[in-house]
Amino acid sequence: MTEVISLHSSRGGTGKTVIGVNLAALLASKGLNVTLVDLDFRAPSLYHTFRPYVEPPSFWVNDYLNLHCEPDDFLVGVGKALNLKGDLLIGFANPHTRAIEDMLGKSRSWEATALKRLFDLKTFLAQNLNNDVCLCDTSPGIHYSSLNAMLYSDRIVFVSTSDPLEMEQVANMLEEYNDVFEDKTSILLNKAFPETSCLCDRGQEEQAIRLLADIKIPLIGMIPCYCDVLTTQTRLLMFEKRGHPFFGRLEEVARILISEQKNKKERQAIPAK
Amino acid sequence: MKGRCGEISKKGVPPKDAYDKIIDELGKLSRKIDSLTHSTETILEAEEKILSTLGKRVLLESQAKTVVPDATALLSLPGSLRKTMLAMYKLGEATAEDLSDETSRLRAVESACANQLTRMGYLEKKRIGRKVYFQIQQSLGALAE
Numbered sequence: 126m127t128e129v130i131s132l133h134s135s136r137g138g139t140g141k142t143v144i145g146v147n148l149a150a151l152l153a154s155k156g157l158n159v160t161l162v163d164l165d166f167r168a169p170s171l172y173h174t175f176r177p178y179v180e181p182p183s184f185w186v187n188d189y190l191n192l193h194c195e196p197d198d199f200l201v202g203v204g205k206a207l208n209l210k211g212d213l214l215i216g217f218a219n220p221h222t223r224a225i226e227d228m229l230g231k232s233r234s235w236e237a238t239a240l241k242r243l244f245d246l247k248t249f250l251a252q253n254l255n256n257d258v259c260l261c262d263t264s265p266g267i268h269y270s271s272l273n274a275m276l277y278s279d280r281i282v283f284v285s286t287s288d289p290l291e292m293e294q295v296a297n298m299l300e301e302y303n304d305v306f307e308d309k310t311s312i313l314l315n316k317a318f319p320e321t322s323c324l325c326d327r328g329q330e331e332q333a334i335r336l337l338a339d340i341k342i343p344l345i346g347m348i349p350c351y352c353d354v355l356t357t358q359t360r361l362l363m364f365e366k367r368g369h370p371f372f373g374r375l376e377e378v379a380r381i382l383i384s385e386q387k388n389k390k391e392r393q394a395i396p397a398k
Numbered sequence: 399m400k401g402r403c404g405e406i407s408k409k410g411v412p413p414k415d416a417y418d419k420i421i422d423e424l425g426k427l428s429r430k431i432d433s434l435t436h437s438t439e440t441i442l443e444a445e446e447k448i449l450s451t452l453g454k455r456v457l458l459e460s461q462a463k464t465v466v467p468d469a470t471a472l473l474s475l476p477g478s479l480r481k482t483m484l485a486m487y488k489l490g491e492a493t494a495e496d497l498s499d500e501t502s503r504l505r506a507v508e509s510a511c512a513n514q515l516t517r518m519g520y521l522e523k524k525r526i527g528r529k530v531y532f533q534i535q536q537s538l539g540a541l542a543e
């Protein structure tokens with residue numbers, strides 16, 4: 126069974142891609158078969174992140190959604206290149222300007238077909254590749270690609286900073302799409318409380334609880350604002366900063382995701398009475 | 399023996415005036431047939447106009463009924479119908495029973511939801527033998543194939 130997790134945010138710059146890339150690598154390093162798909166067609170960035178490790182792909186996610194190829198044509202394996210225990214497949218969105226323009230001018234029928242293709246991808250990953258987790262890096266805010274991702278995901282993780290204005294935007298989105306998010310959404314605070322970095326963990330947690338008081342979704346983790354992470358050139362921090370507290374926090378998130386998926390599998394294995 | 403065209407001679411050959419009468423009657427018949435043909439043509443033309451108007455209306459109605467089931471349309475659906483619709487996206491074509499297996503809801507609930515979605519123009523219904531299959535609109539299916 127493949128668990129599809131969408132990483133979403135109400136605006137850009139929350140660190141969604143950094144979280145996505147490193148979480149995918151972390152899960153794969155633990156032996157899980159992971160797929161990371163770039164669904165941010167307005168600002169694709171996964172290809173630039175993984176460029177040092179891969180050849181230019183023959184097909185992109187765009188091609189799959191445009192019915193020009195099949196899943197095994199556009200998914201690129203990087204597990205071996207990164208020496209990971211499990212498989213890590215990446216679906217890159219085409220970063221070229223023409224491709225971005227093309228994806229912005231799609232009709233509603235095309236968008237509906239794209240949603241069907243995403244469901245087909247999920248079935249393919251589960252049936253053909255024994256994939257455990259599929260992480261989707263979505264386009265921030267409200268965009269058809271992110272709405273599609275949210276609809277077909279089993280779980281949505283909102284990556285947000287601790288900026289109260291951003292939190293308000295998150296609250297608005299959650300209120301608007303209340304019954305879509307249902308019980309499958311959680312929030313991950315990233316770059317949290319830069320002004321109180323001297324506070325102990327407990328102090329930051331208390332602050333997070335106060336901040337999330339009006340948003341009735343669980344907090345899956347909190348990653349403080351680390352200046353050295355922000356200034357690092359690469360987004361794939363796993364190999365440069367493995368011992369960094371950033372990874373300690375991300376490990377906690379990964380542990381929660383793995384244990385919840387395990388529980389879900391066990392629940393599904395029990396036949397309904 | 400007297401026919402409509404006059405008296406027939408004993409040898410069975412009609413008199414000359416009888417021929418004239420026959421020709422006259424045939425002429426009248428021919429004119430009536432022409433008139434009838436003209437009327438029929440007029441009626442057919444009128445019928446064609448009516449059918450064409452009706453056809454356009456039916457087409458417009460069917461177009462109005464066709465919904466593009468994209469993300470925004472799905473988000474506007476009530477949660478119970480959206481659940482069926484998302485299961486349909488996964489399965490492509492399904493019976494109420496297949497839907498029930500997918501969503502873990504009762505078959506009757508899925509049947510009601512799928513029928514409602516069909517009335518709303520999101521799904522199409524077809525019968526194969528005793529089974530009723532629902533599918534996402536043909537146009538979307540064709541595009542997705």
